[in-house]
Amino acid sequence: MQVTISGAVTASDRFFVSPLTDAVRNLNTNVSDYRKIAASTAAGLPGDGTNAMAIGSLTDSTTTDLGDSFNNFYRTIVSYTGTASRAASDSLAFENNLSDELNKRRDAVSGVSLDEEAINLLRFQRSFEAGARMIKVTDELMQTIMNL
Amino acid sequence: MRVSSLMIYEQLKKAIQADIDEVTENNLRLATGKKINKPSDDPVGAIRAIDYKVNISQNDQFQRNIAQAGIFLDTTDKTITSAQDSIGELRKMLSLGMNKMDPSDRDFYSRQAAGYRDFLLNLSNTRLGERHIFAGYHTDQQAFTFNAATHHFDYNGDLGQIKAPVDRGATTQMNIQGSKVFSVTMSTPTPTALADGTPIAFTQATDPATGVNTITIEIGNAGDPVHDAFTVSNVMDIANYMSSAWQQQDVDGTALDASASVSVQKATHRLEALFAPLNAASTQMLQVQSEIGTREIFLNDQKARHDLHNLNLENARAKTEDADINETVVDIKKAEVALEALRSSSANILSRSLFDFLN
Numbered sequence: 001m002q003v004t005i006s007g008a009v010t011a012s013d014r015f016f017v018s019p020l021t022d023a024v025r026n027l028n029t030n031v032s033d034y035r036k037i038a039a040s041t042a043a044g045l046p047g048d049g050t051n052a053m054a055i056g057s058l059t060d061s062t063t064t065d066l067g068d069s070f071n072n073f074y075r076t077i078v079s080y081t082g083t084a085s086r087a088a089s090d091s092l093a094f095e096n097n098l099s100d101e102l103n104k105r106r107d108a109v110s111g112v113s114l115d116e117e118a119i120n121l122l123r124f125q126r127s128f129e130a131g132a133r134m135i136k137v138t139d140e141l142m143q144t145i146m147n148l
Numbered sequence: 149m150r151v152s153s154l155m156i157y158e159q160l161k162k163a164i165q166a167d168i169d170e171v172t173e174n175n176l177r178l179a180t181g182k183k184i185n186k187p188s189d190d191p192v193g194a195i196r197a198i199d200y201k202v203n204i205s206q207n208d209q210f211q212r213n214i215a216q217a218g219i220f221l222d223t224t225d226k227t228i229t230s231a232q233d234s235i236g237e238l239r240k241m242l243s244l245g246m247n248k249m250d251p252s253d254r255d256f257y258s259r260q261a262a263g264y265r266d267f268l269l270n271l272s273n274t275r276l277g278e279r280h281i282f283a284g285y286h287t288d289q290q291a292f293t294f295n296a297a298t299h300h301f302d303y304n305g306d307l308g309q310i311k312a313p314v315d316r317g318a319t320t321q322m323n324i325q326g327s328k329v330f331s332v333t334m335s336t337p338t339p340t341a342l343a344d345g346t347p348i349a350f351t352q353a354t355d356p357a358t359g360v361n362t363i364t365i366e367i368g369n370a371g372d373p374v375h376d377a378f379t380v381s382n383v384m385d386i387a388n389y390m391s392s393a394w395q396q397q398d399v400d401g402t403a404l405d406a407s408a409s410v411s412v413q414k415a416t417h418r419l420e421a422l423f424a425p426l427n428a429a430s431t432q433m434l435q436v437q438s439e440i441g442t443r444e445i446f447l448n449d450q451k452a453r454h455d456l457h458n459l460n461l462e463n464a465r466a467k468t469e470d471a472d473i474n475e476t477v478v479d480i481k482k483a484e485v486a487l488e489a490l491r492s493s494s495a496n497i498l499s500r501s502l503f504d505f506l507n
Contacts, residue, residue: 040285047279047287047310047323056313059206071202079195082187089188100162104155111152118502 153501160494167487174480177471184469193468200465206316207454207461213312214451218444220310220322224281225440227274228329228433231383234264234271235430238387242426245394246419249412258394265387269294269301272330272384282326284308291326292384299399301384303327303360314450320443327359329436330382332429334363342367342420346374350424363425367417376404376414383429386422393418 003015031037039055040048059071066073177183187194238261245257272282272292279287285308295302305326311319338350351364360381368375378398380386392399393415396408404411404418 045285045306045308047283047285048308049310049312053311053313053319059202060316075195075198078187078198079191082189082191082194085186085188086191100158103158104149107152107155107158108150111150111154113151114153115502118506122506 156497160490160498163490164487164494167483167490170483171480171487174476174483177476178473178480181471181473182469183471183476197465197469200461200468204458204461204465207458210314211451211454211458214314214320214447214454217312217314217320217322218447220276220281221440221444221447223274223276224324224329225437225444227271227281228324228437228440231268231271231329232430232433232437234268235383235426235433238264238390239423239426239430242390242419242423246416248394254394254396258391261387261391261394265384265391268330268387269384272326272382280305281323282329284323284325284327285310292330292382294384299388300379301382301388303331303358303382306357307359314447315454318450320447320450324436324440325359327361329433330384330429331360332363332380332382332386332425333361333432334425334428335431339424342417346417348417348421365421365425367414367421373405373407373410374413374417376417378418380422380425383426386425386429389418390422393422 003017035046037052039050039052040046041050042048058069060069062069068076176185184190184193184197241257241260245253248254248257269292273290274281280289280291281287282291283289283305286305287310289304291305292301292303294300303326307325307327308323309321309325310323312322314320334350334352339348341347346368348368349366351366353362353364354360355362362379362381364377364379366375366377378389380389388399392401393404396404396411396415398404404414
């Protein structure tokens with residue numbers, strides 16, 4: 001990374017450096033030729049692969065910045081991701097079960113049963129029929145009285 | 149609990165969804181052949197499978213390195229065998245032609261020696277792909293070249309050992325430096341006199357940077373008419389001196405002496421003197437071949453061990469990660485039967501209500 005300040009620097013000047021801004025978009029490599037990889041310990045020794053072997057051995061040896069080997073670091077990421085994902089799935093299943101149970105309880109109180117409603121319809125229909133019959137009988141009685 | 153119509157719908161919907169989920173999961177296992185398709189399927193198993201795969205991948209790379217080192221060593225071995233044959237021919241020529249006086253015979257031997265010199269130079273510059281195998285780390289350069297100024301053959305390589313990892317923490321050297329094969333180390337004791345009693349002395353000087361031994365051969369005592377001294381540092385130099393000696397010349401083409409009779413004597417002395425370094429070169433090449441043989445045995449052992457190790461790792465990986473196809477097919481069938489039964493019963497339950505029974 002290179003920072004060039006072309007103007008005069010004053011006390012209140014600030015600049016912001018973010019290695020993550022547009023990091024993916026601007027990610028590229030300067031090594032376009034594999035022969036330019038510094039695989040040897042000195043220039044001009046094409047047969048010397050000492051550095052390449054040292055790079056290869058990073059797989060299993062601890063790197064200061066990672067605090068671990070590349071291999072173990074990757075294992076840790078996979079382990080963490082797998083466990084977190086599994087825990088999230090388990091948690092989702094639990095919450096869904098809880099939600100289902102609560103919905104059941106609510107529907108048990110407020111839900112509509114077609115059979116129940118049919119029975120109620122029949123009941124009210126019969127009540128209505130009974131009432132109508134009563135009115136009819138009463139009307140007939142009144143008619144008889146009126147005709148006396 | 150009071151059961152409402154909505155509850156029945158919801159319950160059936162969820163049960164059907166769960167069955168379809170199971171069928172889909174099992175189908176994925178069948179399609180990929182793996183029971184762990186993502187780390188959350190089995191976090192512990194996934195880590196173990198990664199470990200196995202990393203080990204298998206490393207072993208595969210070691211196997212490729214072993215194959216590459218094997219090709220390198222095999223080419224080196226075959227080249228040295230050819231060089232040995234040439235040196236054997238040169239020794240035969242020395243035995244048969246050292247005392248030849250007939251000019252046509254000497255010319256024949258000279259040409260023969262020059263031919264073997266050029267052949268040995270070609271062998272010393274053997275390439276595998278683009279790499280000169282005898283140049284140490286300087287694989288882009290010819291290992292030996294003729295120096296027109298000194299009329300000797302120079303080694304352009306170094307003592308670089310090209311190593312290949314063949315196991316965790318174990319490497320093997322793939323190359324043999326040209327200075328170890330074509331340069332000559334005189335074994336002690338060295339001869340002190342020629343057949344006619346002329347004293348002879350061999351002095352060795354080693355260049356620590358390249359490993360090249362320069363042998364100064366001094367024949368006779370200083371002041372003697374036949375006193376002669378010359379240096380050789382590799383088998384090409386030896387063949388070159390032989391070729392010139394049969395012409396009764398020095399390597400720069402000049403006469404060995406102003407007197408024809410002394411020239412003949414010096415040439416004969418030189419030819420006899422070159423016996424010892426030629427024998428030493430032959431012994432040295434045998435030793436190098438023996439070293440190559442040991443390395444190849446080591447590589448074969450490593451290869452066999454990696455093969456076995458890979459088989460064990462592959463078995464362990466398969467047990468951890470791979471799906472049992474029979475079991476998965478049975479599971480799919482079970483889930484499908486359950487789904488069918490559920491659909492059938494759902495159709496019956498959902499299509500009927502009390503209304504259907506009322507006239």
